[in-house]
Amino acid sequence: MPLSPETRERLSVSLAQLVRSGRHMSSRAATHLHGDLPSFGWPLLLPLESDGDLRCSALAVRAGIDVSVASRQVAALERAGYVERRPDPQDGRASLLRITARGLEALTTSRALRSEWTGTALAGWDDADAHRLADLVDRLLTDIERAVTASPPSAAGHHDPQAVAG
Amino acid sequence: MPLSPETRERLSVSLAQLVRSGRHMSSRAATHLHGDLPSFGWPLLLPLESDGDLRCSALAVRAGIDVSVASRQVAALERAGYVERRPDPQDGRASLLRITARGLEALTTSRALRSEWTGTALAGWDDADAHRLADLVDRLLTDIERAVTASPPSAAGHHDPQAVAG
DNA sequence: ATCAATGCTTGCAGACCGCAACCATACTCT
DNA sequence: AGAGTATGGTTGCGGTCTGCAAGCATTGAT
Structure with a gap:
């Protein structure tokens, strides 16, 4: 039983x-949400x-960004001491990333800030x-992910966009 | 009656x-949602x-972006024929912007695409x-806007350039 | 007439993104 | 083993979106 056109349109506009x-809130200036974390740290x-522990490529998939971007951002987080890397014992090309105590602390702080703001x-x-x-948002997220992975959004680009409505 | 900390945290994470x-879906590549509109057209x-009809500054407020950005994007939309401007009879400095038939058409197409995707x-x-x-999202939006306007984000932090990309 | 305020535009730089090219290592096949 | 291919990660490059600050034209007050 599909949604009515009115509902679909209203929902897509609201979302x-x-x-x-x-988007505006995840901006660089929103230190009241990020704490001392860079905006991409979360x-x-x-x-x-x-x-x-995760590899850089796995992390990129989870974050929904290109591996190259993840590589740069992870390097920044590593320089800042939020993350440390060790060679992957299974594969000499890869590294395993682990969050440090400082990273955990920053994450906790950021979470508290977000929670407080909310x-x-x-x-x-x-x-x-x-x-x-x-509940509805979580359900929406899983359905979006399913829809995106099911049908490639663009014929040419095979990036990994988990995009929704906007 | 405030929210419990667990609820706050869960909601902030989900949102x-x-x-x-x-964010990814507002990318330029998401033509399946934009049609022939540029991504900022919506x-x-x-x-x-x-x-x-609106002035550029009013439009910027509605879109939640800086006037300078709105100015550039409006110029692009005007070049593409989605928008036309006429001098403001009240004020020689300002222009009044109006959506053209082509703009309405593109908007309708985009709306249909979004609705279909949804x-x-x-x-x-x-x-x-x-x-x-x-309903919940709309309510959330009004509350967010109220919270943001109540405590301006510019008050929290000036710009904090921690350049990291390499 | 002068001078501050306003509406908008433009120069500039920062942040994030993806693609393509690249290197080092792993895997496959003969 | 050696050759060729595939994979994980990094970097160069360009593009988009963004805000700030400086500048221009007009308005309004003194």
Whole structure:
């Protein structure tokens, strides 16, 4: 039972605005959300925290960016001491990345900042609505990922965009 | 009645992922969503469509970008024929921007593409859930805007150039 | 008439992105 | 083993989007 055209359009417009709004917040200037982490630290450190050591290419896939970009950003995080690398015992070409204590700390700080900001912005919300929204967003994310991986979005480019509406 | 810390954190993480995911779809390569519109056309043409003629500065506020950026993007849209400008009768410095028939057409096409994509990605959803999500997202957007305007982001930090790319 | 304020444009630089070329290592095949 | 290919990662390059600051033209107040 598919969605009605009106619902589809309304949802796509709302999501586009949300994405646009959020883009502004992940900007470099948003230190009230990042702490001392560079703006790209969050999507890289998060998989490293939850899934242990990863290779650069695996990290790139998780973060939805090109390996070359991940390589540069990881190098920056390494210089800043948030991440350390050791040679992969399985493969001499690869390195395994691990989050450092400092990285964990920065991640925790950033998480607290985000959480705090969310709390003040959503002061009028109750837990039930927030949970509903989180549930729906999570479901949306999995469906988006499925849709993107299922049908290549562009014939020419075979990049890995997990793009949605916006 | 404030949100619990767990809910806040979960929501902030989910929304961050959604924003990150959506970022890629506003890329220039996502012609399956933009049609022949440039990627920045959507957030500019949308206010022009709904609110009639606007000045460049008003448009920048609506789109959430700097006036200088809006100026450049509007110039591009004008060159492409999606927008036309006429002198503001009230003020010789300003121009009034209006969406052209071609702009309306492109906007309609883009809207249809987005709607179609949303329909396939959210194939398993029913109208009720989609409506719930759209309602919550809209409410979230208004609350975010309120929070942002209440405490201006420029107050938090000036620019913090930690150049890292190599 | 003068001078500050306003609307917009442009020069500049930063941040992020992907592609292509490249090197070193691993794997496959004969 | 040796040759050829595939893979992981890095770097050069260009492109896009962004904001800041300086500049220009017009407006409005003194």
